[in-house]
Amino acid sequence: MLESEFSKSIALLTTMRNDTGLHDQVQQALEISVSALKSGKKILFAGNGGSAADAQHWAGELVSRFYFDRPGLPGIALTTDTSIITAVGNDYGYDYVFARQIEALGAEGDVFYAISTSGNSKNIIRAIDAARAKGIKVIGFTGQSGGAMASACDICFRIPSTETPRIQEGHEALGHLLCALIEQEMFGDARH
Numbered sequence: 355m356l357e358s359e360f361s362k363s364i365a366l367l368t369t370m371r372n373d374t375g376l377h378d379q380v381q382q383a384l385e386i387s388v389s390a391l392k393s394g395k396k397i398l399f400a401g402n403g404g405s406a407a408d409a410q411h412w413a414g415e416l417v418s419r420f421y422f423d424r425p426g427l428p429g430i431a432l433t434t435d436t437s438i439i440t441a442v443g444n445d446y447g448y449d450y451v452f453a454r455q456i457e458a459l460g461a462e463g464d465v466f467y468a469i470s471t472s473g474n475s476k477n478i479i480r481a482i483d484a485a486r487a488k489g490i491k492v493i494g495f496t497g498q499s500g501g502a503m504a505s506a507c508d509i510c511f512r513i514p515s516t517e518t519p520r521i522q523e524g525h526e527a528l529g530h531l532l533c534a535l536i537e538q539e540m541f542g543d544a545r546h
């Protein structure tokens with residue numbers, strides 16, 4: 355079990371490292387994100403379960419720091435305010451907990467990082483639709499099948515695995531990579 359788990363993780367990251375199509379998608383996601391941030395816009399993040407943890411983690415990297423000290427960048431996880439989530443969930447239903455926040459907090463030109471291993475979580479799909487209706491670009495993170503997300507996002511990262519933990523590991527690698535690249539692109543010159 356131990357060796358096979360490590361082996362699967364290593365194989366996944368090796369596949370991702372060698373996938374030039376994925377590299378192109380990373381470059382596109384970077385350009386969309388940096389263009390928004392340089393225009394004074396923000397990045398919104400959402401996901402369920404382990405992907406909620408990713409959303410909070412990545413927003414934290416932007417607002418605080420990644421590799422080096424620099425001004426904070428505007429990133430908001432839509433998974434953290436229990437008053438909002440319980441109110442919207444209770445009054446409208448759990449399917450709306452992220453879409454409602456996109457409607458209330460999102461602005462044209464923002465970017466939405468939508469994270470779902472299945473690609474089929476209804477609250478994420480509704481949030482993607484709400485974002486695109488407002489002129490917010492959507493960068494999706496899902497698994498091999500892509501689910502309903504595959505055709506709904508501007509860019510959709512499909513991790514080449516059908517195992518939820520592997521898909522999450524792939525997302526985490528991409529999230530860290532994008533945070534590092536965004537920081538470098540925004541402030542690299544000011545580093546020394």
Ligand SMILES: O=C(CO)[C@@H](O)[C@H](O)[C@H](O)[C@H](O)COP(=O)(O)O
Nearest residue numbers: 402403404405470471472475518519
């Ligand atoms: O972390 C894990 C499994 O590794 C779970 O908490 C998982 O995130 C939850 O079951 C989510 O509800 C799955 O939703 P999704 O990724 O399909 O949108």
Ligand SMILES: [Zn+2]
Nearest residue numbers: 403404519522
């Ligand atoms: Zn997990």
